Amino acid sequence: MNPAKRKEIFERLRAANPTPQTELEYGSTFQLLIAVMLSAQATDKSVNLATRRLFPEHGTPEKILALGEEGLSAYIRTIGLYKTKAKNVIATCRLLLERHGGEVPADREALEALPGVGRKTANVVLNTAFRQVAMAVDTHIFRVSNRTGLAPGKNVVEVERKLLKVVPKEFLLDAHHWLILHGRYVCVARTPKCPQCGIADLCEYRDKTRPADAPAPRSRAGARRAA
Template structure:
């Protein structure tokens, strides 16, 4: 795919959704971090349903630490891998309080040192909370990048690095939001909705649906 085509793709995605953001609900950088940790192998909707029940009253590192693993576990039972996630969240709260004054660090290395935080989670927090031009490659972005030809790659990290290289700078900050939403609602896994797609004529996927 040539650069002119990529530029037009992102121009159209921006025109359709000028200010994209995560669908996770949060009221602070800390709550965003926790929501993203909980969203691993789970839907944003299931995470939002759970966090609405405890964020208002316990949505701080101190508040969740006071709940403890069992207390938090009761709130997030409906989310996959909830026991592991409860343990990671509580340990993350403890580290944030002990090492970072209760604040979420604006630093990749410090973020990835937190339990339950990998590269993708760190990228989401750095981008959404701190405005860094990072790209958090999930299953949707991996599929869209490969299927459309925007940035094909065999691994998540390969796709991430290629996107950072080929996405025009003016679109870099919001690129992963546009690609996630496109993959979630239009370029879906089993039967992509090509007839409804705003970039269908630019996409290089050969098996387009009609």
């Protein structure tokens, strides 16, 4: 894909959604960190349902740590892998209090040193909370980047590096949100909604879907017989 196409893609995504936001609900940087940790292999909707109960009364490192693993599990058991996540969240709260005065650090190394915080989670927090250029590549962004030809790669790290290299600088801060929302609602996994896609004419995906009432394309042999 050439640079002009990439620029036009992000211009259209920006025009449709000038200020994209995460769909996770949070009231502080700490709550964002916890919500992102809980969202691994889970939907934002399921995380929000749990944190709407958790955060109002237990929205600080001190209060979640006081719950302990069992107490926290009672709030998040509807989320996949909740036992492992409860263990990591409690350990993270403890380290935030011991090493960072209860504050979420604004650098990658310190974030990734927290239990349960990997590269993707750190990227989300750095980008969303601290407005640093970072690209958190999840399954949606990986799919969109490969399917459209925007930044194809064999793994998430390769796609991340390509996106940081090829996305025009003016769009880098919000590119993560635009791409994840596009993958979540338009360029979906099983049957992409190409007829409703605002960048379909720029996308290099060969097997675009058609409107339900559109005739199927003829094969060359069929066309010759019709003639």
